[in-house]
Amino acid sequence: MRIGFIGLGAMGRPMAQHVQHAGHELAVWARRPECIGDLPASVCATPAELGARCEVVFTVITSSADVEGVALGKDGLIEGMAPGSVVVDCSTIAPDAARNIAEKLGEKGIHFLDAPVSGGEQGAIDATLAIMAGGDAEVLERVRPLLDCLGKRIVHIGPNGAGQVAKACNQMIMVAAIEAAAEAMHLAAAAGVDCAKVRQALSGGSAASRVLDVMGERMVRRDFSAGIEARLHHKDYGLVLEAARQSGVPVPLTAVVAQQLNALMAQGWGRDDTSSLLRVLER
Amino acid sequence: MKIGFIGLGIMGRPMALNLIKGGHAVTVWARRAESMQPLLDAGAKGAASPADAARGNELVISMVADAPDVAEVMRGVASAGEKGLVAVDMSTIAPAAARKIGEDLAAAGVDFVDAPVSGGEVGAIAGTLSIMAGGSDAAFAKARPAFECMGKNIVHVGASGAGQVTKAANQIVTGMGVLAVAEAFAFAAKNGVDRGKVREALLGGFAYSKILENHGQRMLDRNFKPGFKSWMHEKDLNIVMQTAHELGLCLPGSAATAQMFNAMVGSNLGEEDSIAVLKLLERLSGQA
Numbered sequence: 001m002r003i004g005f006i007g008l009g010a011m012g013r014p015m016a017q018h019v020q021h022a023g024h025e026l027a028v029w030a031r032r033p034e035c036i037g038d039l040p041a042s043v044c045a046t047p048a049e050l051g052a053r054c055e056v057v058f059t060v061i062t063s064s065a066d067v068e069g070v071a072l073g074k075d076g077l078i079e080g081m082a083p084g085s086v087v088v089d090c091s092t093i094a095p096d097a098a099r100n101i102a103e104k105l106g107e108k109g110i111h112f113l114d115a116p117v118s119g120g121e122q123g124a125i126d127a128t129l130a131i132m133a134g135g136d137a138e139v140l141e142r143v144r145p146l147l148d149c150l151g152k153r154i155v156h157i158g159p160n161g162a163g164q165v166a167k168a169c170n171q172m173i174m175v176a177a178i179e180a181a182a183e184a185m186h187l188a189a190a191a192g193v194d195c196a197k198v199r200q201a202l203s204g205g206s207a208a209s210r211v212l213d214v215m216g217e218r219m220v221r222r223d224f225s226a227g228i229e230a231r232l233h234h235k236d237y238g239l240v241l242e243a244a245r246q247s248g249v250p251v252p253l254t255a256v257v258a259q260q261l262n263a264l265m266a267q268g269w270g271r272d273d274t275s276s277l278l279r280v281l282e283r
Numbered sequence: 284m285k286i287g288f289i290g291l292g293i294m295g296r297p298m299a300l301n302l303i304k305g306g307h308a309v310t311v312w313a314r315r316a317e318s319m320q321p322l323l324d325a326g327a328k329g330a331a332s333p334a335d336a337a338r339g340n341e342l343v344i345s346m347v348a349d350a351p352d353v354a355e356v357m358r359g360v361a362s363a364g365e366k367g368l369v370a371v372d373m374s375t376i377a378p379a380a381a382r383k384i385g386e387d388l389a390a391a392g393v394d395f396v397d398a399p400v401s402g403g404e405v406g407a408i409a410g411t412l413s414i415m416a417g418g419s420d421a422a423f424a425k426a427r428p429a430f431e432c433m434g435k436n437i438v439h440v441g442a443s444g445a446g447q448v449t450k451a452a453n454q455i456v457t458g459m460g461v462l463a464v465a466e467a468f469a470f471a472a473k474n475g476v477d478r479g480k481v482r483e484a485l486l487g488g489f490a491y492s493k494i495l496e497n498h499g500q501r502m503l504d505r506n507f508k509p510g511f512k513s514w515m516h517e518k519d520l521n522i523v524m525q526t527a528h529e530l531g532l533c534l535p536g537s538a539a540t541a542q543m544f545n546a547m548v549g550s551n552l553g554e555e556d557s558i559a560v561l562k563l564l565e566r567l568s569g570q571a
Contacts, residue, residue, distance in 0.1 A: 241524065245545055248550070250545050251542060263533035
């Protein structure tokens with residue numbers, strides 16, 4: 001199949017490579033062409049041109065506005081893609097924005113799936129991402145062989161927007177767990193206890209979690225280089241709180257964790273790993 | 284002075300009436316024509332649009348719900364092409380939105396003042412609002428006689444947006460203040476202690492505040508009639524939290540308070556006064 005990719009960052013690049021290695025023909029567009037580097041792919045001048053060439057286009061970019069621009073803006077995918085073709089958006093954006101993009105593309109007969117992922121850069125490289133899809137089930141089945149190249153757990157959550165709701169839930173749980181790990185590590189250190197031993201012991205019990213394994217390990221080693229850039233979690237928390245507000249759902253813990261993320265940003269650690277929440281506590 | 288007034292809701296109506304009482308020639312416009320009638324009866328002229336409310340006037344004032352509404356009416360005001368006009372928005376909106384509207388108006392030759400108020404419906408009727416203004420000295424001076432008809436404590440805080448920053452700060456203090464009083468009352472009640480006596484005792488000490496005095500009394504009376512609706516306080520706290528997110532500002536108390544108001548909106552308490560946060564606390568602690 002002819003597959004397009006927009007967004008060749010830490011996540012998008014390995015994902016595009018997996019699709020290519022599975023035997024598909026790869027075309028790309030990047031706002032900054034230097035991002036394409038040595039990736040052996042056809043380079044397109046605009047998203048519209050990319051869309052005209054491809055049956056399925058993946059987008060892996062940062063914000064709701066970016067995805068809207070690439071999909072619906074001038075020279076956007078909507079101007080090039082044929083009816084029946086599919087846009088798979090793996091970015092983390094607002095559920096409302098995903099629904100809006102799906103509706104606008106739908107008017108031209110172009111299908112849309114919101115398919116945000118979890119698993120980070122390592123998950124993208126290992127092709128072990130969790131993929132939470134929102135959209136038409138038949139469309140998902142059509143692109144499932146492609147998603148199988150990217151991840152292990154691919155779940156159809158519901159209609160358009162549902163994938164982004166699931167991702168918001170994912171971020172709530174994950175970052176709250178990072179904060180919990182940071183506070184535990186901070187308490188252990190303040191009490192003069194060996195953090196590495198605490199983490200090791202906890203990993204065998206009821207407090208065991210992927211976050212404690214991965215982010216806890218980084219905290220113990222005091223390696224705050226990103227993994228996942230904290231600014232992205234900060235951005236996602238803005239989406240989560242806005243969604244909670246629109247639904248009138250109280251999220252007291254999320255709100256407090258969001259303030260710790262704000263403090264992290266104020267320290268200038270947005271491009272470091274979110275395990276830097278430990279350093280916020282140490283201020 | 285010849286003044287246009289846009290937005291005649293719970294706050295705007297009495298504010299416009301006070302301008303008429305102050306001897307100003309007032310032209311009014313509201314989205315719902317029936318809102319205009321009481322003002323027309325009091326001697327105001329009716330306008331057909333926001334642009335019409337600006338035309339021929341020296342000052343135009345808006346008092347509407349949210350930033351998109353302000354932006355929309357101010358686009359109309361700008362389109363009137365009234366040279367030397369000063370536009371004043373007394374709604375509560377985000378500081379960033381106010382600055383943007385100020386820039387857009389400046390491009391059309393209209394000077395802008397953001398001048399949100401505190402004091403609620405009671406203050407609006409009595410003409411005792413606190414008015415916190417942001418904008419140029421000249422524009423503030425021009426608007427001042429109108430402010431004096433509507434309010435008592437009138438402060439020119441700084442440049443464009445500074446009024447809204449001040450209002451956001453006000454909502455932090457009042458939001459947490461109402462929650463603090465409600466929590467103190469829930470605490471007293473669950474301990475079997477008379478809340479009225481607690482309030483009376485606290486009023487003499489360092490916990491004295493206008494909120495303890497006024498809102499506290501209404502909590503005792505279980506008078507949840509607005510006043511200031513909790514969905515509006517939720518909206519204002521959302522402005523605070525979004526600004527904090529953009530600036531990298533850690534506001535844990537405001538965040539917790541905003542979630543309580545969020546829960547009120549979700550629990551059908553949005554149309555009640557913000558003191559209905561007491562009801563939510565009572566539910567959470569099995570007191571109701």
